[in-house]
Amino acid sequence: MARIGVFVCHCGENISATVDCGKVAETIGNLKHVAYSTEYKYMCSDPGQTLIKDAIKEHNLTGVVVSACSPRMHEPTFRKACAEGGLNPFLCEMANLREHCSWVHEKNELTTEKAIDIVRTQVEKVKLNSALQPIKVPVTKTAMVIGGGIAGIQSALDIANTGHKVIMIERSPSIGGHMSQLSETFPTLDCSQCILTPRMVEVAQHPNITLYTYAEVESVEGFIGNFKVKVRKKAKSLDEKACTGCGLCTTKCPQKKIPNEFEQGMGMRPAIYVPFPQAVPNRPVIDRENCTYYIKGKCKICEIVCPTKAIRFDQPDEILELEIGAIVVATGFDIKHADFFPEYGHGRYKDIIDGLQFERLASASGPTAGVIKRPSDGEIPKNIVFIACAGSRDPAKGIAYCSKICCMYTAKHAMLYKHKVHEGKAHVFYMDIRSGGKNYDEFVRRAIEEDHVNYIRGRVSTVFERDGKLIVKGVDTLLGAQQVEIVADMVVLATAGVASSGAEDLAQKLHVSYDSHKFFAEAHPKLKPVETNTAGIFLAGACQNPKDIPDAVSQASGAAVKVAALFSQSELTREPLVAIVNRTSPPTYSTCVGCFMCQSVCPYQAIEREEFKARDGKVVKTVAKINEGLCQGCGTCVALCRSKSIDLLGYSNTQVYAEVVALLNEY
Amino acid sequence: MSDFEPKIVAFVCNWCTYAGADLTGTSRIKYASNVKIIRFPCTGRIDFMLLLKAFSNGADGIIVSGCHPNDCHYTSGNFHAKRRWIMFKELMDFMGIDMSRITFSWVSAAEGARWAEVVNTTVTRIRELGPYVSYKELVNKSVEEEVKNG
Ligand SMILES: Cc1cc2nc3c(=O)[nH]c(=O)nc-3n(C[C@H](O)[C@H](O)[C@H](O)COP(=O)(O)OP(=O)(O)OC[C@H]3O[C@@H](n4cnc5c(N)ncnc54)[C@H](O)[C@@H]3O)c2cc1C
Ligand code: SF4
Ligand code: SF4
Ligand code: FES
Numbered sequence: 001m002a003r004i005g006v007f008v009c010h011c012g013e014n015i016s017a018t019v020d021c022g023k024v025a026e027t028i029g030n031l032k033h034v035a036y037s038t039e040y041k042y043m044c045s046d047p048g049q050t051l052i053k054d055a056i057k058e059h060n061l062t063g064v065v066v067s068a069c070s071p072r073m074h075e076p077t078f079r080k081a082c083a084e085g086g087l088n089p090f091l092c093e094m095a096n097l098r099e100h101c102s103w104v105h106e107k108n109e110l111t112t113e114k115a116i117d118i119v120r121t122q123v124e125k126v127k128l129n130s131a132l133q134p135i136k137v138p139v140t141k142t143a144m145v146i147g148g149g150i151a152g153i154q155s156a157l158d159i160a161n162t163g164h165k166v167i168m169i170e171r172s173p174s175i176g177g178h179m180s181q182l183s184e185t186f187p188t189l190d191c192s193q194c195i196l197t198p199r200m201v202e203v204a205q206h207p208n209i210t211l212y213t214y215a216e217v218e219s220v221e222g223f224i225g226n227f228k229v230k231v232r233k234k235a236k237s238l239d240e241k242a243c244t245g246c247g248l249c250t251t252k253c254p255q256k257k258i259p260n261e262f263e264q265g266m267g268m269r270p271a272i273y274v275p276f277p278q279a280v281p282n283r284p285v286i287d288r289e290n291c292t293y294y295i296k297g298k299c300k301i302c303e304i305v306c307p308t309k310a311i312r313f314d315q316p317d318e319i320l321e322l323e324i325g326a327i328v329v330a331t332g333f334d335i336k337h338a339d340f341f342p343e344y345g346h347g348r349y350k351d352i353i354d355g356l357q358f359e360r361l362a363s364a365s366g367p368t369a370g371v372i373k374r375p376s377d378g379e380i381p382k383n384i385v386f387i388a389c390a391g392s393r394d395p396a397k398g399i400a401y402c403s404k405i406c407c408m409y410t411a412k413h414a415m416l417y418k419h420k421v422h423e424g425k426a427h428v429f430y431m432d433i434r435s436g437g438k439n440y441d442e443f444v445r446r447a448i449e450e451d452h453v454n455y456i457r458g459r460v461s462t463v464f465e466r467d468g469k470l471i472v473k474g475v476d477t478l479l480g481a482q483q484v485e486i487v488a489d490m491v492v493l494a495t496a497g498v499a500s501s502g503a504e505d506l507a508q509k510l511h512v513s514y515d516s517h518k519f520f521a522e523a524h525p526k527l528k529p530v531e532t533n534t535a536g537i538f539l540a541g542a543c544q545n546p547k548d549i550p551d552a553v554s555q556a557s558g559a560a561v562k563v564a565a566l567f568s569q570s571e572l573t574r575e576p577l578v579a580i581v582n583r584t585s586p587p588t589y590s591t592c593v594g595c596f597m598c599q600s601v602c603p604y605q606a607i608e609r610e611e612f613k614a615r616d617g618k619v620v621k622t623v624a625k626i627n628e629g630l631c632q633g634c635g636t637c638v639a640l641c642r643s644k645s646i647d648l649l650g651y652s653n654t655q656v657y658a659e660v661v662a663l664l665n666e667y
Numbered sequence: 668m669s670d671f672e673p674k675i676v677a678f679v680c681n682w683c684t685y686a687g688a689d690l691t692g693t694s695r696i697k698y699a700s701n702v703k704i705i706r707f708p709c710t711g712r713i714d715f716m717l718l719l720k721a722f723s724n725g726a727d728g729i730i731v732s733g734c735h736p737n738d739c740h741y742t743s744g745n746f747h748a749k750r751r752w753i754m755f756k757e758l759m760d761f762m763g764i765d766m767s768r769i770t771f772s773w774v775s776a777a778e779g780a781r782w783a784e785v786v787n788t789t790v791t792r793i794r795e796l797g798p799y800v801s802y803k804e805l806v807n808k809s810v811e812e813e814v815k816n817g
């Protein structure tokens with residue numbers, strides 16, 4: 001026989017001002033199976049909780065209903081109190097008298113009646129609750145970092161330095177990300193390679209880090225502490241152990257006209273190549289799409305010249321199966337390219353370039369050895385125009401957000417140009433200058449005041465060519481929207497930062513959310529900025545939204561701490577509110593008919609197959625079985641199952657039916 | 668008819684609409700007290716047989732509400748609910764159930780005011796429709812007993 005205790009809280013006056021708590025407690029006390037019913041001013045206070053604990057023992061309660069605020073607020077508090085009072089915590093339910101009753105209704109009879117109904121409903125439910133034990137799952141203490149830009153590098157190093165193993169997956173042939181392409185970095189103008197390269201080397205040499213480049217995530221299964229990740233290691237056509245990195249092959253490859261990705265297409269590379277001189281690992285890969293041997297079936301010059309016989313034309317892709325406890329996504333961002341800006345002539349005129357191309361021109365190791373030469377004829381531009389917000393903050397272009405980094409790198413570009421071309425003129429068209437950040441505004445002011453960059457507040461309407469010059473037409477809104485026209489030798493567009501290619505695909509493999517721009521979504525915009533909505537998967541860097549290096553690095557360290565905290569326990573406990581498929585005695589085994597419709601709707605792939613065998617080993621029935629480690633308790637399978645074979649603990653069919661009946665009927 | 672107080676049940680998901688209704692409370696927005704909420708983890712858990720169960724137990728109106736598309740805590744529960752709802756709706760309509768007694772809506776955890784609005788418009792509509800007595804006539808006795816007993 002159920003013996004339910006009901007505890008009605010006044011919440012100071014928050015509940016009692018509109019609900020007659022005395023009447024609620026009294027009415028409920030007269031119900032069948034209610035062994036004890038009382039009211040108190042503050043149920044969540046220490047004396048309030050003690051009241052519950054004492055009553056559990058004194059009245060030998062088999063269930064508790066705390067009638068107070070929202071369970072989303074205090075369910076953990078009261079479940080804990082019950083456990084301390086010797087009652088299984090899952091035998092405690094809350095009736096929401098505050099948010100759903102006293103705060104939203106006037107003081108009258110009906111409100112008190114509603115309060116009674118709410119409590120009654122929970123009394124009926126709790127009678128059907130069962131004592132549950134928290135689920136314990138082990139933790140594999142190896143982290144995976146996806147993406148080897150500065151954010152991924154920082155996260156990997158931080159995790160590795162706490163003593164845990166890290167596997168880094170980078171899809172390009174080298175780690176380094178966009179930062180390896182940058183010339184100098186705002187706001188200090190220190191050389192990007194100089195501060196990045198040591199970190200890249202540290203990753204390669206760290207005893208706790210295993211690095212896989214030219215590799216991508218193929219599939220992800222499992223759950224926090226227990227992910228199973230398949231990684232495709234694309235064939236590099238190279239025996240990495242045999243290769244010494246001498247580079248002879250790259251100089252002899254006859255195929256030399258492939259646009260160099262690292263130089264943003266402003267240089268050429270061979271089919272067998274190392275993406276840039278400081279690449280980590282410093283070993284070549286064959287780009288099979290452009291290799292003469294793979295296209296025409298003959299060449300093999302690299303194989304012939306290689307002194308250590310390291311080339312492997314028949315190397316297959318390799319699939320690695322890895323056991324991972326936590327994942328950090330650090331796949332970075334991209335920028336919008338040419339075809340996006342027809343009005344600016346981008347893609348039509350050679351001397352209109354984007355920000356990354358400018359970085360390469362300004363870089364000492366770039367295609368022009370750091371001399372600002374325009375692509376068309378190699379001339380040094382005398383007049384240069386920078387257009388900020390190219391695509392960003394432009395809902396008409398589908399990008400309403402601010403890309404955040406462009407104001408700063410545009411100031412940097414104008415400054416670098418002036419440092420290199422003293423007599424040249426630099427103009428910047430901008431909408432607003434957004435330079436929040438330590439020493440950021442000072443940096444922009446320096447560009448304007450010391451380097452005399454001409455800042456024009458207004459948008460550019462078009463750019464076109466006339467007599468070999470680029471004509472930039474725009475308005476100066478500070479001069480009363482006056483038309484301005486600048487005759488330029490070169491134009492640099494600060495194109496919008498966008499999600500990196502393949503982000504959506506990866507997010508789907510990981511089962512994490514992404515926003516309408518395909519950036520990875522954080523679990524909470526303020527309080528959980530590095531978590532995703534999937535436990536055990538964290539975010540670092542520009543894969544979440546465009547951000548600069550200091551922000552990317554801070555977030556990366558934040559993600560590393562979350563991983564370290566997770567790895568500090570050897571077991572995780574979680575709520576046991578999961579689905580179960582019923583079991584009956586042979587020969588039925590279960591009412592499940594094995595249609596496996598449930599498998600197709602489960603968002604977490606939590607539904608497995610269980611086979612029942614006869615004595616002779618023959619399979620007599622295959623039925624569904626829930627993996628309680630994977631199940632998150634959404635209940636979608638429960639509502640779907642046509643033979644009513646699945647139920648959800650905590651929200652069982654009998655429980656919700658009892659709630660409906662209680663709520664609608666007189667007592 | 669004017670003093671008719673309809674009985675309305677709301678089946679809501681924990682993560683969006685339940686939380687949204689909590690916000691209505693914290694924002695002290697008042698609404699009609701006729702609606703009583705039953706909490707589910709997700710709209711994906713809502714078995715539409717429950718709607719019949721509610722009608723047969725005397726509900727005059729029903730609200731089903733969860734996260735907006737793409738916002739489901741479990742990523743896709745609400746899509747499955749929606750799909751099932753579309754089929755179930757046809758069936759119920761065919762059976763002669765008065766579909767104007769059911770409100771299907773999305774209310775997020777941030778939409779406290781919207782929850783009050785959903786409740787109030789539903790209550791007003793059901794008040795105008797009057798008690799759902801025709802349901803009883805619709806379902807023959809034996810079927811009703813069966814539904815009532817689960
Ligand atoms: C023109 C320009 C100038 C800039 N100048 C500055 C500056 O001066 N100062 C400053 O602070 N910031 C600057 N920034 C911003 C800076 O580039 C970023 O903050 C930084 O690169 C972000 O690092 P990240 O690791 O998050 O992303 P990324 O650098 O984009 O790195 C992501 C890495 O992940 C890899 N990857 C992507 N998808 C996958 C996948 N599916 N699987 C495996 N690997 C994957 C990529 O290959 C890449 O290596 C500039 C940006 C631009 C565009
Ligand atoms: S939907 Fe039901 S009957 Fe079908 S496999 Fe799943 S549990 Fe079994
Ligand atoms: S309750 Fe949800 S998560 Fe659990 S097995 Fe069913 S569909 Fe999957
Ligand atoms: S959690 Fe709200 S609809 Fe799925």
